[in-house]
Amino acid sequence: DGGITQSPKYLFRKEGQNVTLSCEQNLNHDAMYWYRQDPGQGLRLIYYSQIVNDFQKGDIAEGYSVSREKKESFPLTVTSAQKNPTAFYLCASSINGDTQYFGPGTRLTVL
Amino acid sequence: ELKVEQNPLFLSMQEGKNYTIYCNYSTTSDRLYWYRQDPGKSLESLFVLLSNGAVKQEGRLMASLDTKARLSTLHITAAVHDLSATYFCAVVRDFGNEKLTFGTGTRLTIIP
Numbered sequence A: 001d002g003g004i005t006q007s008p009k010y011l012f013r014k015e016g017q018n019v020t021l022s023c024e025q026n027l028n029h030d031a032m033y034w035y036r037q038d039p040g041q042g043l044r045l046i047y048y049s050q051i052v053n054d055f056q057k058g059d060i061a062e063g064y065s066v067s068r069e070k071k072e073s074f075p076l077t078v079t080s081a082q083k084n085p086t087a088f089y090l091c092a093s094s095i096n097g098d099t100q101y102f103g104p105g106t107r108l109t110v111l
Numbered sequence B: 001e002l003k004v005e006q007n008p009l010f011l012s013m014q015e016g017k018n019y020t021i022y023c024n025y026s027t028t029s030d031r032l033y034w035y036r037q038d039p040g041k042s043l044e045s046l047f048v049l050l051s052n053g054a055v056k057q058e059g060r061l062m063a064s065l066d067t068k069a070r071l072s073t074l075h076i077t078a079a080v081h082d083l084s085a086t087y088f089c090a091v092v093r094d095f096g097n098e099k100l101t102f103g104t105g106t107r108l109t110i111i112p
Helices: none
Strands: A006-007 A008-011 A020-024 A031-035 A043-051 A056-058 A065-068 A076-078 A087-094 A106-111 B005-006 B010-014 B019-025 B032-037 B042-048 B054-056 B063-065 B072-075 B084-090 B100-102 B105-112
Touching: A006 A087, A008 A020, A020 A065, A020 A087, A020 A106, A043 A065, A065 B032, A076 B063, A087 B019, B005 B084, B010 B019, B019 B084, B032 B063, B032 B072, B042 B072, B072 B084
Parallel strands: A008 A106, B010 B105
Antiparallel strands: A006 A020, A020 A076, A031 A043, A031 A087, A043 A056, A065 A076, A087 A106, B005 B019, B019 B072, B032 B042, B032 B084, B054 B063, B063 B072, B084 B100, B084 B105
């Protein structure tokens, strides 16, 4: 089955802790994206990558970091510098210039 | 800066009725998407609209695009309970890198 997987589904972070969210796709898509969704709001772009070993900041990149070492994988690290990380995180992928398809999401809560 | 506004933000409607959700955007774009989100779930792609006058239909949903007015509509015909969800429009803001700006969403509740 082709698709996008995200893990874990739920994640709890303590103050001052870095956590990494996984995003994997087997759709052979070149482009991958990370979004954040807060309750009752739309999605905001954190980082995106159009090709392996290259990525760009989105609108709210502060406190986050990413890597793109493989075409299939685009992990997101939420660092301790992100002061309000509680949110629903969605990963997406696309063939460049085409529809973005979303993974099931990770719900992050700060304890 | 591209701004995308949807209205209404909340919509309750009875089964069998028709209604329209509006998506306005502030700068020129060549592509607009509609997505559906069920509570606690991810986003599901519904439509992509590529040119002025484009119309797409799937079941009871029909989307259209007027690039001159910078307006897209999502029309619901004879609503059924299964259509209850939050609907987002998203507009491509940069050619070539597919950066999307999302609207705030319209939460649609269909009442039996």
